[in-house]
Amino acid sequence: MRLPNIRPGNSLGHRLVTRIASTALGITVIRKVGPRIDPILIRLTGGLLSSVAPFPALLLSHTGATTGVTRRTPIVYFTDAGRVIVIASNFGAANNPAWYHNIKANPEVTLLGRGFKGAFLAEEVVGAERDRLFHLASGASSPYRHYQQSAPARPIAVIAFRPLNP
Numbered sequence: 001m002r003l004p005n006i007r008p009g010n011s012l013g014h015r016l017v018t019r020i021a022s023t024a025l026g027i028t029v030i031r032k033v034g035p036r037i038d039p040i041l042i043r044l045t046g047g048l049l050s051s052v053a054p055f056p057a058l059l060l061s062h063t064g065a066t067t068g069v070t071r072r073t074p075i076v077y078f079t080d081a082g083r084v085i086v087i088a089s090n091f092g093a094a095n096n097p098a099w100y101h102n103i104k105a106n107p108e109v110t111l112l113g114r115g116f117k118g119a120f121l122a123e124e125v126v127g128a129e130r131d132r133l134f135h136l137a138s139g140a141s142s143p144y145r146h147y148q149q150s151a152p153a154r155p156i157a158v159i160a161f162r163p164l165n166p
Contacts, residue, residue, distance in 0.1 A: 001163040004115040006056050006079045008137050027091045038074035047114040052076060058113035065105035073099045077113060084111060087137050088157035100157060111161060120161035130158045
């Protein structure tokens with residue numbers, strides 16, 4: 001599977017969404033609205049539209065660590081070296097997002113994003129490569145630097161998804 005080249009953006013739209021996503025009100029709205037409308041928007045538009053546009057968002061289908069139930073979570077992403085990269089920021093909360101625990105327990109997932117759909121294997125990126133990818137994501141217009149400051153007790157995880165059928 002060939003993944004499109006999607007890099008972190010720095011447009012006026014990216015900066016505007018970043019400002020909103022860095023406020024308490026913005027985080028609350030994105031947490032409540034995004035999970036309700038993004039799965040529909042992402043499926044209908046093949047990943048071209050979401051509540052956080054112009055940021056690219058994908059639909060992550062994963063299996064619950066304790067329940068075994070399939071969950072669908074919209075997440076902002078970019079691509080790097082044939083992998084889909086996501087930042088497990090949980091909007092700067094002290095704990096990792098629920099989907100993080102699910103993919104650690106069940107790393108085989110399905111992704112639907114701009115120009116791709118299929119089975120992937122999740123792995124947490126650590127060390128210098130984690131730092132490089134987090135710097136790439138937070139160096140563009142994104143709220144990740146703000147989120148890391150809000151969650152200083154934990155390094156925000158970076159997850160790479162590799163296609164199972166390259």
